[in-house]
């Protein structure tokens with residue numbers, strides 16, 4: 001197992017490089033890449049860098065409290081693990097390892113519809129909160145059956161992703177031959193095989209894990225849906241606001257709307273009964289050229305912050321980023337790539353290391369800000385330096 005201990009791995013970028021070394025290019029780029037020219041991918045991170053802290057010095061903060069509540073559930077950390085499809089490609093039984101690591105750290109895990117592991121197995125693997133993310137792939141009946149299973153398994157909230165009417169154009173995936181590899185026609189696969197063979201440890205794990213190519217929570221008439229069918233299935237199954245009444249009725253618990261980017265959509269999400277919303281551009285994997293999520297957060301918080309809980313994801317690579325989002329009104333944040341790199345680098349211990357890095361960052365940042373708890377963060381801790389009149 002590759003070591004992710006310090007001083008080898010000190011930050012999320014180190015985990016990213018470790019993931020790059022262990023995984024074939026086609027899998028690493030599936031995590032790392034984004035839509036079209038990847039402008040929003042860079043913006044999501046850069047916008048955090050543009051936001052500056054305003055610390056209060058000489059404040060003795062020996063202990064800091066990182067806990068928060070989301071949908072009435074206590075989390076020991078102000079960040080959760082976002083839904084990341086096909087995590088089982090990164091590490092054998094990847095979703096279960098990620099969920100277990102989240103639970104062990106006292107935080108929540110959100111399982112993607114596009115999971116390679118059965119939702120019941122993932123729920124059983126964590127002692128922390130688990131939410132189920134819903135795509136309508138396969139149509140209403142298939143979704144209803146997944147909702148019933150998620151309910152029976154004890155998932156605490158249903159996260160409906162609204163920003164995926166089609167799959168974004170991820171150029172890196174196409175150049176790496178993702179389509180050809182998934183279609184598995186020997187002649188077309190051949191030019192792309194080298195990248196898999198150059199990562200024998202990953203390949204051995206993948207084959208030992210069954211060489212998975214199916215989604216066990218999307219059960220169609222002829223069995224679980226294959227990986228190769230995702231793009232077409234997403235296009236055939238887009239969610240609209242009109243779907244929320246039947247989804248809400250079938251689920252009967254809290255609904256989280258993920259993929260809100262404007263105050264108008266935030267209000268619509270509240271109107272359809274969202275208990276929480278996630279300001280998200282899907283990690284820049286859908287529409288390239290939208291603003292960074294941290295830039296639109298204040299608009300959304302101003303519009304609906306008193307009516308619903310507002311979460312944010314996109315571009316979080318340090319605990320300082322987590323703190324900045326909370327200062328601007330997010331109740332908590334979700335991290336995607338930060339832990340996916342950890343999973344790809346070293347499985348469960350890699351995810352645990354990603355969480356540990358972010359947690360240590362948040363503690364240190366709070367102490368340096370002179371703030372003793374996440375619940376006391378507000379806008380006064382960020383902003384441009386005052387210019388003299």
Ligand SMILES: Cc1cc2nc3c(=O)[nH]c(=O)nc-3n(C[C@H](O)[C@H](O)[C@H](O)COP(=O)(O)O)c2cc1C
Nearest residue numbers: 031082083084085112161282283313314315336337
């Ligand atoms: C490899 C990968 C797969 C993803 N799969 C899903 C998914 O199945 N469903 C979903 O709602 N979001 C999915 N997302 C988006 C994440 O939930 C989250 O919005 C995004 O990763 C946040 O940005 P960050 O990666 O910069 O933290 C995926 C993201 C990545 C990187």
